[in-house]
Amino acid sequence: xKSSIDVAYVAGLARLELSEQETETFQKQIAGILDYVExxxxxxxxxxxxxxxxxxxxxxxxxxxxxxxxxxxxxxxRNAPKSANHLVIMPKIVE
Amino acid sequence: xxYEAVIGLEVHVQVKTATKMFCGCKNExxxxxxxxxxxxxxxxxxxxxxxxxxxxVKTIAAGxxxxxxIAPICKFDRKHYFYPDMPKNYQITxxxxxxxxxGGVILEKYAFPKDVQKEDFATAQKVIRLVRIHLEExxxxxxxFEEQSGIDFNRAGTPLMEIVSEADLSSAEEAFAYLxxxxxxxxxxxxxxxxxxxxxxxxxxxxxxxxxGQKEFGTKTEIKNLNSISGVRRALQYEIPRQIExxxxxxxxxxxxxxxxxxxxxxxxxxxKENAHDYRYFPEPDLLPVRTDQGLKAEAEKLIPExxxxxxxxxxxxxxxxxxxxxxxxxxxxxxxxxxxxxxxSSHGAxxxxxxxxxxxxxxxxxxxxxxxxxxxxxxxxxVGGNKINSKQAKEVLAEMFNSHRAPALxxxxxxxxxxxxTAQLETFCDEAIAANEKSVxxxxxxxTGAINALKxxxxxxxxxxxxxxxxxxxxxxxxx
Numbered sequence: 001x002k003s004s005i006d007v008a009y010v011a012g013l014a015r016l017e018l019s020e021q022e023t024e025t026f027q028k029q030i031a032g033i034l035d036y037v038e039x040x041x042x043x044x045x046x047x048x049x050x051x052x053x054x055x056x057x058x059x060x061x062x063x064x065x066x067x068x069x070x071x072x073x074x075x076x077x078r079n080a081p082k083s084a085n086h087l088v089i090m091p092k093i094v095e
Numbered sequence: 096x097x098y099e100a101v102i103g104l105e106v107h108v109q110v111k112t113a114t115k116m117f118c119g120c121k122n123e124x125x126x127x128x129x130x131x132x133x134x135x136x137x138x139x140x141x142x143x144x145x146x147x148x149x150x151x152v153k154t155i156a157a158g159x160x161x162x163x164x165i166a167p168i169c170k171f172d173r174k175h176y177f178y179p180d181m182p183k184n185y186q187i188t189x190x191x192x193x194x195x196x197x198g199g200v201i202l203e204k205y206a207f208p209k210d211v212q213k214e215d216f217a218t219a220q221k222v223i224r225l226v227r228i229h230l231e232e233x234x235x236x237x238x239x240f241e242e243q244s245g246i247d248f249n250r251a252g253t254p255l256m257e258i259v260s261e262a263d264l265s266s267a268e269e270a271f272a273y274l275x276x277x278x279x280x281x282x283x284x285x286x287x288x289x290x291x292x293x294x295x296x297x298x299x300x301x302x303x304x305x306x307x308g309q310k311e312f313g314t315k316t317e318i319k320n321l322n323s324i325s326g327v328r329r330a331l332q333y334e335i336p337r338q339i340e341x342x343x344x345x346x347x348x349x350x351x352x353x354x355x356x357x358x359x360x361x362x363x364x365x366x367x368k369e370n371a372h373d374y375r376y377f378p379e380p381d382l383l384p385v386r387t388d389q390g391l392k393a394e395a396e397k398l399i400p401e402x403x404x405x406x407x408x409x410x411x412x413x414x415x416x417x418x419x420x421x422x423x424x425x426x427x428x429x430x431x432x433x434x435x436x437x438x439x440x441s442s443h444g445a446x447x448x449x450x451x452x453x454x455x456x457x458x459x460x461x462x463x464x465x466x467x468x469x470x471x472x473x474x475x476x477x478x479v480g481g482n483k484i485n486s487k488q489a490k491e492v493l494a495e496m497f498n499s500h501r502a503p504a505l506x507x508x509x510x511x512x513x514x515x516x517x518t519a520q521l522e523t524f525c526d527e528a529i530a531a532n533e534k535s536v537x538x539x540x541x542x543x544t545g546a547i548n549a550l551k552x553x554x555x556x557x558x559x560x561x562x563x564x565x566x567x568x569x570x571x572x573x574x575x576x
Contacts, residue, residue: 013373015177052192053170059386065112065149068119068133076129076137076248086128087245090179093237 005030097307098339101315102270102331103262106277107297108157108287109233110150110254116232117144117187117252124293128247136232136252138183143381146171148391150254151194154230155387155395157256157286158195160402161277163228165395167388169194171379179246180234188257190376193229194387200225200260203404205422206272206279208328216268223273224261231255256286262301262312267331274298274324283400283428291323298327303348304338313338314348318362320355330355334362406431414444423452429462437469443476450475454493467500475503485563488512512561518570521554521562525570528553539575547571 007027011018018026073086082089112122118135134142155165172190200223207217235251237244258277264270278296281289289296303315318334321327333355338348353362385391401409403425410421410431424434434451438444450472460466475496479489484507495506507513528550529536538546547568554567 013175013177013375053168053384057383059168059384060389060391061145061383062148062151062385063119063145065114065147066119067114067121070120070131070133071137073127073129076132079139084245086130087238087247088129089243089245091244092242093179093239093244 005034096343098304098342099307100265100331100335100338101262101303101305101312102264102266103301104260104264104270104273105299105301106258106260106274107233107299108256108258108277108281108289109295110153110230110256111285111287112147112150112153112254114147115252116147116150116230116254118142120249120252122253123249124295126249128249131249132251136182137248138181144187144379146382146385147254150230151385151387152391152394152398153284153286154194154228154254154256155392156284156398157258157281158198158228159392159395159399160280160284160286161195161198161200161225161228161258163195163198163225165195165387165392166192168192168384168386170384171382172376173379174231174374174376176374178234179244180237180251182235182248182251186232186234187379187382188231189229193227194385195225195228197227198225199223200273200276200280201404202269202272202276205426206275207268208271208325211268214268216266217272221263221269223263223269226259226261228256228258231257267328267335270300270331271324271328274327278324279403279426283402284398285400291321291326297321300327300330300334302331302334302338304335304342313342314350316348316350316362317352318355319352319365322357326355326357329357329360330362333360337362400428403431410434410444410448414438414448416445416448420445420448420452423456424448427462429465433462433465433469437472439470439473441473441476443473443480446476446479447472450489450493454490455497458497467496468502471496471502478503478507482563482566483507484512485561488561518566521558521567521570524554524557524562525550525567525574527557528571529574536575547575 007023007030008018011023077083077086077088080088114120115122115131115136118133120131120133120136123131135144158165169189169192171187173185174188174190175185177184202217202219202221202223204212204217207214211217231254233250233253233255235246235248237246260273264273274296278289278291281287281296287295291297298321300318300321301315302318303313305311305313316334316338318330321330334353341348352365354365355362387395407421407425410416410424411418416424423430425431430451434448437447437451441447455467455472475489475492478484478492479486484492488507491510491512492503492506495501495510496503499506532550532553535546535549539550550571551564551567554571555562555564
């Protein structure tokens with residue numbers, strides 16, 4: 001089965017504005033990539049057990065619940081295009 | 096046609112930890128805006144998350160308290176969507192392998208709103224099954240102004256549990272009882288303060304209606320913006336009849352998200368769900384799997400306290416409390432601990448429970464900061480039990496105790512309330528009473544037993560109210576027989 005990705009749909013989800021020309025170009029490019037990956041489908045994996053988690057991975061790499069220093073608020077806001085009263089400001093979110 | 100409601104709840108509970116889920120920023124409510132953030136919770140390029148062990152342990156503990164199966168191994172996934180409150184453009188959550196599966200909540204009578212506790216459905220001990228509990232990170236907090244919105248990222252990345260129920264609930268009252276019970280368990284286990292008004296517990300309601308007997312679900316709506324447990328009840332009391340009205344008139348319900356407006360008492364349409372969200376879940380490549388069977392579950396087991404149901408049963412069995420008394424005291428952990436402290440080494444469990452429930456709670460104290468040492472109640476119960484003061488005097492002591500917070504024995508001594516228990520003295524008074532009340536004596540002897548009260552009153556007056564009425568009664572009856 002050939003996989004396909006609808007570029008226009010994905011662009012919509014990703015809030016990307018693509019021109020018709022771009023959509024067409026990316027659609028072709030993505031199809032090429034999918035064809036390439038499709039080669040994997042030819043491998044017979046029927047003898048490999050279905051494991052949602054690789055049993056060879058290390059587990060429980062966790063941290064203790066201890067506090068570390070946060071950033072000064074000036075640094076936090078440095079990447080924000082707009083801020084006021086230490087809040088990051090953006091166009092009104094309409095629910 | 097008869098209709099029934101089918102309700103499922105998704106409850107988000109903030110996990111009480113010192114730090115956030117994947118970084119060491121403080122997890123604290125109400126701090127100065129944007130002061131508890133770092134490259135990890137801001138989603139800056141290259142920053143890597145590391146899970147907070149304590150948050151995982153607490154989530155497992157919540158699962159154990161709710162009778163869930165704990166997954167021996169689980170993982171985290173990315174859920175993608177674009178919204179200003181989520182700096183990474185994906186939320187780290189758990190998709191197909193959550194920490195806890197199944198389990199359930201028993202709806203006890205006392206979890207229902209007071210006005211319906213006598214109804215049959217409140218005593219049915221219905222079980223609401225859970226689908227799952229998973230652990231994820233919370234999003235930032237948005238503030239909406241006239242023309243723009245502002246974001247505070249302090250909450251972004253704090254640990255959040257999502258508890259998903261089966262659609263087993265069938266009324267506004269059951270939803271109320273379910274949330275009350277969940278909240279109680281979260282608070283008991285120290286998992287969360289679960290204050291809905293502070294957003295520590297948040298609830299989305301999925302509700303549909305169908306003709307009784309029909310198997311298929313009707314089209315559901317989702318209700319948001321519910322800020323209190325009673326608000327959830329009110330929203331459902333509005334939404335259930337609204338849907339029934341539409342459907343019974345031949346109309347159809349649209350799948351939509353509605354907002355509860357507590358002021359107007361209505362649910363208002365927010366948006367129509369056009370198509371299901373495409374969240375493009377995939378396993379979080381920056382995080383390794385979590386095994387619960389290598390110590391985490393054992394840690395969680397250590398956190399589990401005696402739960403309300405068990406506490407209630409113990410109070411009834413060990414201290415002879417009534418169902419009602421035990422229920423009231425077991426409802427809040429702070430109060431239950433207080434009672435346990437008060438009753439320590441005493442054989443007057445029921446009396447102590449009475450003072451606390453009927454007298455102390457009536458003064459409306461802050462349960463988390465009870466001003467009276469618990470041992471005062473034990474001391475008072477001993478004084479009454481040992482006939483040092485009578486129950487009328489106990490009330491006087493209680494009033495003074497609530498006022499000055501001083502110990503009962505001290506109050507008794509100061510006020511000279513010590514009961515006259517010197518029987519020789521009481522005998523003399525009784526003789527005087529008989530001599531001075533010939534008519535009452537004659538009435539009593541002729542069968543009007545109530546006449547003895549006049550004699551008792553005489554003696555009580557002589558002792559300035561400080562005698563044990565039962566003792567006087569006994570002496571008088573002996574003398575008159």
